[in-house]
Amino acid sequence: MRHLFKDLSGHIKKDPYGFTYDEMAKVIQENEAKALYASLYKHFPKKKYLTMHIKDIYKKTDTEKYVYELIDGNCIETVYIKRRDGGTACVSTQVGCSVGCVFCNSGRNGFVRNLTPSEMVQQVRLMRRKVNRIVFMGMGEPLFNYDNLIKAIHILRDRNGMNFPTNGITLSTVGPVKQLKKLREEHLKIQLTISLHATTQAIRNRIIPNMNKNDINDVVKEGLSYAKRHNRKVVFAYLLLPGINDRPSDIRQLATWFKNENIMLNLLEYNPTSNLQIKTPAKQKMIAFKKQLELAGLDVVMRVSHGRDIKAACGQLACKYNENK
Ligand code: SF4
Numbered sequence: 001m002r003h004l005f006k007d008l009s010g011h012i013k014k015d016p017y018g019f020t021y022d023e024m025a026k027v028i029q030e031n032e033a034k035a036l037y038a039s040l041y042k043h044f045p046k047k048k049y050l051t052m053h054i055k056d057i058y059k060k061t062d063t064e065k066y067v068y069e070l071i072d073g074n075c076i077e078t079v080y081i082k083r084r085d086g087g088t089a090c091v092s093t094q095v096g097c098s099v100g101c102v103f104c105n106s107g108r109n110g111f112v113r114n115l116t117p118s119e120m121v122q123q124v125r126l127m128r129r130k131v132n133r134i135v136f137m138g139m140g141e142p143l144f145n146y147d148n149l150i151k152a153i154h155i156l157r158d159r160n161g162m163n164f165p166t167n168g169i170t171l172s173t174v175g176p177v178k179q180l181k182k183l184r185e186e187h188l189k190i191q192l193t194i195s196l197h198a199t200t201q202a203i204r205n206r207i208i209p210n211m212n213k214n215d216i217n218d219v220v221k222e223g224l225s226y227a228k229r230h231n232r233k234v235v236f237a238y239l240l241l242p243g244i245n246d247r248p249s250d251i252r253q254l255a256t257w258f259k260n261e262n263i264m265l266n267l268l269e270y271n272p273t274s275n276l277q278i279k280t281p282a283k284q285k286m287i288a289f290k291k292q293l294e295l296a297g298l299d300v301v302m303r304v305s306h307g308r309d310i311k312a313a314c315g316q317l318a319c320k321y322n323e324n325k
Pocket of ligand 1: 097099100138139140141
């Protein structure tokens with residue numbers, strides 16, 4: 001037993017970002033745990049505690065993209081979007097992605113591996129920026145890395161460390177049903193965004209191929225159930241693709257599902273990726289689609305994309321350094 005504690009204590013010092021304060025305080029002396037937590041979260045961390053480093057930074061007026069190199073040589077990308085009073089960190093949860101959405105470059109080379117809780121937390125710490133929103137919306141499907149994601153959220157919220165407010169954390173997912181059910185039972189109260197992008201199973205299978213075992217009606221049902229259980233608005237994201245999901249029947253089905261429900265529909269425009277067959281809709285078309293949804297009684301917003309010019313917008317994250325691996 002003593003041996004096990006010694007090993008664990010060595011691990012804490014090698015990769016301390018993967019531990020909650022309570023876990024640390026059980027294994028090392030409490031005053032040591034306090035000092036270590038303070039050096040991790042109250043000051044900029046010492047190099048010896050980091051398992052990754054910044055390889056590149058791309059900057060534009062309102063957006064910065066960080067390329068991080070991990071301990072095994074894989075790279076991930078994290079985006080910082082400046083706001084008037086701070087900024088949003090868009091955090092990755094996997095190297096690559098297995099879902100294969102046709103509008104997204106992150107899964108172009110398939111799935112490589114899950115990120116550890118420590119690697120998710122370090123993405124936020126290494127930016128040295130004032131972060132007041134965290135969105136798990138970068139590379140990877142967060143709910144396919146469920147346990148590590150939940151642990152990272154607990155670490156970010158830890159009162160002894162960053163003390164990050166739960167309602168400032170958003171999880172964006174394509175909505176695997178089994179994991180949505182599990183998430184509903186967590187006492188986390190984070191914001192949930194579900195990427196829906198279709199109203200029929202056939203079209204959804206075309207857009208999000210590896211979710212074809214998840215019935216679209218069940219995905220909607222679980223989203224609505226989360227909204228009720230946690231009494232908070234769930235966002236359903238809908239990427240408008242001309243000629244694919246912008247038909248009158250799509251408007252009717254969205255109204256049938258969502259009228260009088262506690263949801264918001266986010267209309268997104270496609271950010272160009274390597275898939276040249278998909279077109280960005282004309283602004284007028286998006287406005288007309290939004291109007292019709294509003295007439296049908298839905299709460300709709302049109303989202304502006306940030307960071308297209310540095311390939312930092314939704315769907316564009318795909319670290320070039322991983323390509324030849
Ligand atoms: S949009 Fe998300 S789930 Fe889909 S391929 Fe990209 S990273 Fe994966």
